[in-house]
Amino acid sequence: MKLYYATGACSLACRISLHEAGVAADFERVDLKTKITEHGRDYRAINPKGYVPMLVLDDGAAITEIDAVLDYIAGLEPELGPGGALGRTRLIEMLAYLSTEVHSAFKPLWHDASEAEQATAREAVAQRLAFLEGRMPGLYLFGPRFTVADAYLFVMLRWAKVFGVPISPRLIGYFEPILERSSVRQALAEEELAVIEEALA
Ligand SMILES: N[C@@H](CCC(=O)N[C@@H](CS)C(=O)NCC(=O)O)C(=O)O
Numbered sequence: 329m330k331l332y333y334a335t336g337a338c339s340l341a342c343r344i345s346l347h348e349a350g351v352a353a354d355f356e357r358v359d360l361k362t363k364i365t366e367h368g369r370d371y372r373a374i375n376p377k378g379y380v381p382m383l384v385l386d387d388g389a390a391i392t393e394i395d396a397v398l399d400y401i402a403g404l405e406p407e408l409g410p411g412g413a414l415g416r417t418r419l420i421e422m423l424a425y426l427s428t429e430v431h432s433a434f435k436p437l438w439h440d441a442s443e444a445e446q447a448t449a450r451e452a453v454a455q456r457l458a459f460l461e462g463r464m465p466g467l468y469l470f471g472p473r474f475t476v477a478d479a480y481l482f483v484m485l486r487w488a489k490v491f492g493v494p495i496s497p498r499l500i501g502y503f504e505p506i507l508e509r510s511s512v513r514q515a516l517a518e519e520e521l522a523v524i525e526e527a528l529a
Pocket of ligand 1 (some may be wrong): 334337338339360378379380381392393394395427
């Protein structure tokens, strides 16, 4: 399979999750400004939505929308979901919160927005992260086990630092075990991303 990604984008959560699942994949980088891939291909012709992530399976089936991609990966490796009778529902619930509430709240910070709009966005992100923090039952979002939702939250926290959103000591502490994961180290190295320990200090 192949993951279309952009450096440091939400697609990083998919890369981490693929590594966690032990699934071999190819990766093709997309320049989100020009919509040209690293192989010089027109990304819009590959994915008319024009954004990442997109996961293309070996039979050619394409999955877009990060919630669907992460849910698919958790289906390949059930240990990457919360498990239990409502496990799939809880996973979708969490992924929807992360994508529609947390991820979307960053939008003014990515685009040209006024100082006031950016300050409002920072506040919104901080509030939504605080909501998650207050309900974390253990080390990770669903308890003691790392799931694809944690890979997504990891990327959101990374962005929070980049954009100067305050991060609580508990959420910084949440990062520490995640940083030790070989999947995360591998994914960061592959995208040539900065060391996160420093970024969160
Ligand atoms: N609805 C999409 C949004 C994904 C998204 O926002 N991707 C960003 C990178 S994190 C992107 O590709 N932005 C470029 C663009 O929208 O043109 C999803 O959930 O997968």
